[in-house]
Amino acid sequence: MRNFGLAKGEKVSLFIMSLLLSGFTTIAFHFPFFNTVLENVSSNFNGYWLTFSAMVIMLALNFFFYSLLLFLGRFAGKCIIAFTLIADAVTLYFINTYNVLIDRDMMGNFYNTQYSEASSFFSWILLLYILLLGVLPSVFLFVKKVNYGTVKGFFKNIGLALLVIVLFLLTNFKNVTWIDSQAPVLGSKLMPWSYTINTFRYYNHWKKINQKEILLPDVQAKSNTKDVVVLIIGESARSMNFSFYGYQRETTPLMRADSVVALKAKASNTNTIDAVKAILSHQSAKGELYEILPNYLNRNGVDVYWRRSNWGTPPLHFEHEYDKGKLKEIYLQADAQYDGILFHNLHDHIEQSTADKVFIGIHTYTSHGPEYYKNSPDSLKLFFPECRSVEMSQAKYEELINAYDNSIVYTDFLVHGVIEMLKKYPDRRCCVLFVSDHGESLGEGGLYMHGVPLMMAPDYQTDIPFLVWTSDNAPAVKETDGQVSHYHVFHSILKFYGMETPFYDESKNIFK
Ligand SMILES: [Zn+2]
Structure with a gap:
């Protein structure tokens, strides 16, 4: 044979x-x-x-x-x-x-x-x-x-x-x-x-x-008000786990007491790179890159600061960019294990700034999988037992949800901290925006995490929180039953600063 x-x-x-x-x-x-x-x-x-x-x-x-x-x-x-x-x-x-x-x-x-x-x-x-x-x-x-x-x-x-x-x-x-x-x-x-x-x-x-970004036309006029905008980009935060959107559990008690407004929103993408680009862009641009919000504001006289524990943003062209390591060097006493470091002494930027208008961007990591439990400190967790395994498909659903919800509770704590801080500047008109890049699947329909192509992605991966807080002296959020998108961020912030530009789109503005 x-x-x-x-x-x-x-x-x-x-x-x-x-x-x-x-x-x-x-x-x-x-x-x-x-x-x-x-x-x-x-x-x-x-x-x-x-x-x-x-x-x-x-x-x-x-x-x-x-x-x-x-x-x-x-x-x-x-x-x-x-x-x-x-x-x-x-x-x-x-x-x-x-x-x-x-x-x-x-x-x-x-x-x-x-x-x-x-x-x-x-x-x-x-x-x-x-x-x-x-x-x-x-x-x-x-x-x-x-x-x-x-x-x-x-x-x-x-x-x-x-x-x-x-x-x-x-x-x-x-x-x-x-x-x-x-x-x-x-x-x-x-x-x-x-x-x-x-x-x-x-x-x-x-x-x-990574092609060169296409510059947008300059700001033609702006208000002379003293403004602070803090844009917080969430990671994998899905709206159904926020009490604002009807979730049974109280995951956001602090922000609810702050009278934050929650708008219905859909993500433009289910992956971080494209979604973050969309949050910072004035319009959708497949294959092209228009000047992104922080670069545009910086070029037009706004003092811009950027803090991040996450990545995937298009290139930033200004001096004040701080990742976790850089923040740790500045704030030696701060705990750099969690996203809290991104919010540490945030008021320093407002104090440092000599411009009328300040913009602070914070790109967070808090609800990133698979180890949700690792992203929130023990002292702030509310739900137990937590899933502590990376083998998500083997995890108990309730435990996975507990770990994930604790990341939302931590997000609530962090955003609330920014609101509290801004209240110390009554002479400034202030606004906090929390927008997630995309949602997250936690085992529903056998799916985990995110990244399913948009046309077939489940709502879990596309329904995102879009939360807004404004100080009493600032424009309030318009009444709307409609749904907003990532592209509402750019135009709403222009409106908030009272900036006039040829590309401004009132239909993408959330403010009165
Ligand atoms: Zn992401």
Whole structure:
């Protein structure tokens, strides 16, 4: 009987090696893919044929590329394949644990994750995935010698693979619309294609985002009032967990006593980078970058300060930008473990400023997952027991909600602190805006965190709090039953400062 060169010491043919690798990839990494296929096809012959075809095409496609890499790359090809196996293992872990879609935005989140955040995702299960599904097959790949054969044999191999792909595509011709409609979700679960293709897509997008911003026309006139605006950008805060929006639990007692106004709002995006850009932009701009609010205000005579524990804002062009580390250097006594550091001695900026108008932007992190419990200090927590695991899908729903709600309670405490501070400046007209970048899924419908493409994102990920407080001497919020958006921030702040500009849009103003 032939042993296909698998016996010890024997060389294995390129054909068998490629087949083994693609078979392993199909079986080991594609349970989520086939689950999604089976959930979405009808239970008839066509549905099963489609599922079977997907499996064969995947097998042939990976066979094609593994053959190509091994034949042309030899040792380098083995290195690339080993790298993808390990990356496949990590990706599969994230799909299984967080039910995330590996699309362009998710790769953006990945490349923008800093070490401190990445370490919070570490778990022993992840290590197990890497060892069993990544390292082990890679060891086999390196140890086993391959007989690469002739050029003719190589072309026969890849020709066969292409033929199989074309044939199976043709038999599914009538399923084209189905495939097209499911492509974003299915594609995000195909390995190693999901992360390689989306890495390229993300870098294209990133290059565009970092293009020079298009300057907006200067302010033509402004009021001579002395104003302070504090814009607080929330992270993953969803409106349904704020008492303002009908939540049964009292998560925001302090802000409610402050007579804060809560407006109904929808996020423009479910990922931080695009959502923050929208909060700071005067209009939606796909692929383009208009001058963002803090840069615009700074260029037009407002004293601008920016504090952040989060990231993902377009480039800021002014001096007073403080991340947590910089704040810690200034305020040695302050506790830098939580977002509280961003609010420490905030009045210093108002005292320092010599301009009539002051703008303070604060980009927070407080409700960022998966370890919600880590973002609020014990002394302020109200709900127990809290989920303390990173394995969200294994967590008890109530415990996850408790940990998340404690982050909202902490947000209430922080925003209330700003309001209290501003009350000490009765000669200034003051305003506090709290707007979240996007919402968050906490296991509803099997989804966690955020990042589902907007057109199919559940309300949990898109309904955001938009909270406004103004001092007694400042314009109040207009009565409205409508819904506001991220783009209301820019125009409302222009209105608040009494700034006249050619691009001002009254329909996006919340003030009287
Ligand atoms: Zn975010």
